[in-house]
Amino acid sequence: MSTVKIGVFGAKRGMEMINMLMGYPDAKLVAICDRHQPLLDECAEKAREHGLKIELFADFEDFFECDMDAVVLANYAVEHAPYAIRFMNSGRHVLSECLPVQTMKEAVELAETVEKTGKIYALAENCCFFKNTFEMYRRYRRGDIGEVTYAEGEYVHPMESLKEMAGFTYGDKNHWRYHIYSTYYCTHSLGPLLYITGLRPVRVIGMEVPPTDFMNQAGYNKGAAGATLIQLENGAVIKNLVGSLRKLPLIWNYQLYGTAGCMETDRWKHHMLNVYTDNEVDGVKGRSYYECKPVFENELTARVKGHGGADFYATHYFIQSILGDEEARKLSVDVYRALDMTIPGILGYRSILGGNIPIDIPDFRIRECREPYRCDIACTDPKVAGASVLPVNSFGDKNIPDSVYKMMEELWKEGEAEKAAQQK
Numbered sequence: 001m002s003t004v005k006i007g008v009f010g011a012k013r014g015m016e017m018i019n020m021l022m023g024y025p026d027a028k029l030v031a032i033c034d035r036h037q038p039l040l041d042e043c044a045e046k047a048r049e050h051g052l053k054i055e056l057f058a059d060f061e062d063f064f065e066c067d068m069d070a071v072v073l074a075n076y077a078v079e080h081a082p083y084a085i086r087f088m089n090s091g092r093h094v095l096s097e098c099l100p101v102q103t104m105k106e107a108v109e110l111a112e113t114v115e116k117t118g119k120i121y122a123l124a125e126n127c128c129f130f131k132n133t134f135e136m137y138r139r140y141r142r143g144d145i146g147e148v149t150y151a152e153g154e155y156v157h158p159m160e161s162l163k164e165m166a167g168f169t170y171g172d173k174n175h176w177r178y179h180i181y182s183t184y185y186c187t188h189s190l191g192p193l194l195y196i197t198g199l200r201p202v203r204v205i206g207m208e209v210p211p212t213d214f215m216n217q218a219g220y221n222k223g224a225a226g227a228t229l230i231q232l233e234n235g236a237v238i239k240n241l242v243g244s245l246r247k248l249p250l251i252w253n254y255q256l257y258g259t260a261g262c263m264e265t266d267r268w269k270h271h272m273l274n275v276y277t278d279n280e281v282d283g284v285k286g287r288s289y290y291e292c293k294p295v296f297e298n299e300l301t302a303r304v305k306g307h308g309g310a311d312f313y314a315t316h317y318f319i320q321s322i323l324g325d326e327e328a329r330k331l332s333v334d335v336y337r338a339l340d341m342t343i344p345g346i347l348g349y350r351s352i353l354g355g356n357i358p359i360d361i362p363d364f365r366i367r368e369c370r371e372p373y374r375c376d377i378a379c380t381d382p383k384v385a386g387a388s389v390l391p392v393n394s395f396g397d398k399n400i401p402d403s404v405y406k407m408m409e410e411l412w413k414e415g416e417a418e419k420a421a422q423q424k
């Protein structure tokens with residue numbers, strides 16, 4: 001195979017991948033699926049501009065029948081696993097947006113489907129490819145700060161105006177963003193730390209911040225933030241913070257202490273890195289503060305701007321892995337690393353609900369470790385959990401009235417109308 005025929009499922013976040021794939025020489029974007037017609041119209045316009053023939057589908061089953069080697073799953077965050085499993089069983093490779101699974105049962109099934117089918121599976125955890133997190137990866141792996149002893153990861157999404165927030169959920173009471181819990185969306189904050197160090201998490205303790213009034217006004221019932229303490233296999237401890245605290249702009253921040261130095265990103269200047277090394281490295285001993293370079297640069301990477309350009313690399317390494325590049329495969333987030341990044345959020349919430357108890361994190365590379373979780377469907381999504389449904393926060397449901405969701409829907413429609421008027 002010299003060109004990968006690829007489809008994109010979900011064209012909202014997926015638009016970032018669509019834009020990249022339209023100009024990517026080793027892939028042919030053959031199909032896009034989204035039930036939201038304005039997004040399909042936008043894709044049709046882009047395809048015309050690029051002179052490309054791309055099939056557009058509102059219906060998933062029609063999309064699934066399309067002739068493609070691989071798919072990008074950018075559909076709802078809690079629905080990736082069933083689609084990933086179906087696509088791999090039909091012989092297709094899968095790049096999944098975050099998160100890979102919603103339940104432990106799905107985690108078992110996902111790992112076993114990758115093993116059974118031998119298809120390439122990768123998680124599009126773009127935060128591993130920020131300029132400064134990838135520089136931390138390079139330097140850690142080179143031994144510049146020794147072995148990690150303590151680390152922090154933080155991904156705090158801004159809570160902006162209600163109208164801005166309506167764009168995320170459309171006022172749909174059943175939208176996944178309304179029913180996920182505080183620690184669930186943890187791969188942006190934790191993922192880079194596991195990627196950098198290459199270590200496995202073995203134990204988690206969770207705590208959460210209660211929902212704020214502002215979140216309730218926007219229809220959210222989940223805790224405003226989830227903080228987990230995670231022990232790694234070498235004994236190091238990670239503090240992992242994920243949430244929607246009322247803080248602007250979007251914050252990401254990562255810190256690593258090692259036996260021979262430390263590194264931390266600059267919370268307010270996203271491409272900058274602070275480093276301290278005990279030993280002389282590249283002519284510097286002690287403190288340095290500098291702007292990091294991208295993972296690599298060429299005319300293709302220059303076209304992708306999302307998350308400071310980081311959005312290019314997961315898709316690039318996925319396609320190159322399919323084409324047989326072993327180095328690309330090494331740099332991708334495979335299914336086991338994807339689950340290492342995700343399970344601490346799932347079990348961290350159980351720790352919270354259990355009164356902040358420590359919980360062991362299973363290693364899904366080992367078959368026996370999966371056994372206790374084979375039928376475990378507990379989560380906060382009533383459609384999936386049935387009688388095992390968990391409360392959406394540990395402080396008690398606020399019982400948000402339907403009028404709030406109605407108001408959010410109206411705000412979303414206003415926002416869509418404004419966007420359409422601007423595009424004319």
Ligand SMILES: NC(=O)c1ccc[n+]([C@@H]2O[C@H](COP(=O)([O-])OP(=O)(O)OC[C@H]3O[C@@H](n4cnc5c(N)ncnc54)[C@H](O)[C@@H]3O)[C@@H](O)[C@H]2O)c1
Pocket residue numbers: 009010011012013014033034035036039058059060074075076077078097098099124125126168307
């Ligand atoms: N890595 C990042 O930086 C980043 C940023 C934003 C979103 N995301 C992830 O991207 C994914 C999508 O999030 P989003 O922001 O686009 O919001 P979203 O989940 O609201 O949008 C998903 C899109 O998929 C479409 N869709 C879902 N199921 C469908 C179906 N069965 N048939 C047809 N269309 C369907 C919806 O119409 C919608 O346009 C999530 O997994 C999210 O976590 C990642």
